[in-house]
Structure formats: C-alpha cells, structure tokens
Amino acid sequence: MLDKYSEREYTSLIVNKKEFYNMNEIEKEIMLITQEECAEVTQAISKVFRFGMNDSYKGVTNREHLEEEVGDLMCMIDLLIESGVINEAAVMTAKHEKMNKLQTWSKIFSEIN
Numbered sequence: 001m002l003d004k005y006s007e008r009e010y011t012s013l014i015v016n017k018k019e020f021y022n023m024n025e026i027e028k029e030i031m032l033i034t035q036e037e038c039a040e041v042t043q044a045i046s047k048v049f050r051f052g053m054n055d056s057y058k059g060v061t062n063r064e065h066l067e068e069e070v071g072d073l074m075c076m077i078d079l080l081i082e083s084g085v086i087n088e089a090a091v092m093t094a095k096h097e098k099m100n101k102l103q104t105w106s107k108i109f110s111e112i113n
Contacts, residue, residue, distance in 0.1 A: 027085050034076040037069065044069045 023031070044066040047055075053063040081088045103109050 023085075027083060030076065030079050030083055030085060034073070034080060037073040037076050040069045041066070041073050 044062070047057075048062045048066060051062060053061065053066075055062050057065075077091075080086045081091065
C-alpha cells in the first residue's frame with residue numbers, strides 16, 4: 001500500500017478512516033444525503049447547459065428544477081452546520097474568500113454590478 005501512497009498520504013487515509021468511524025449515524029446520514037444533493041445540483045446544471053433554463057420536463061422547467069435542487073442542498077448545508085459536522089464561521093470565511101477570488105479572477109461581477 002505504501003507503494004501507491006506516500007507515508008503522509010497513507011497516514012492521512014488512516015486518520016480520515018478513524019474520523020469516519022467516529023461519526024455517529026446521524027452525521028453519516030447528513031454527509032451522505034449532502035453528497036447526493038451535490039450530485040443532483042450538478043445534474044440539474046448539466047440539463048440547463050444542454051437544454052436551456054426554460055426547457056421543461058414533465059411540466060417543470062430546468063430553472064425550477066435547479067431551484068429545487070439548490071434548495072435541497074442549502075437545507076443539507078444548514079444541517080451540516082446545525083449538527084456540528086462543520087463550523088459555520090469557517091464556512092462563512094471560505095465563502096468570503098471565494099467571493100474575493102471571483103471578484104479578482106472572474107468576469108462574473110463585471111456583468112452583475
């Protein structure tokens with residue numbers, strides 16, 4: 001196994017595995033559902049790119065479906081914070097750091113402002 005991973009990576013894998021097993025069943029379920037919701041947001045965005053925001057399937061537009069999936073993900077993020085799996089202050093710090101990077105390196109804000 002050490003052939004595939006460096007000693008540091010191997011140690012990290014062991015620590016992460018122990019942390020996983022120390023999580024209670026509720027925390028594991030929250031993490032699992034959050035992972036699923038991330039995938040569903042990704043899929044909804046893919047549909048928008050392929051077919052457009054206003055295309056619909058079974059009476060629901062891609063925009064409405066994306067809004068629903070983002071709402072589901074936001075619910076799970078709230079549960080991650082409320083259950084103590086992640087720290088809200090750390091999340092907000094990361095959010096603000098990402099916003100600053102986007103303002104520096106992307107064209108997003110030149111269109112919005």
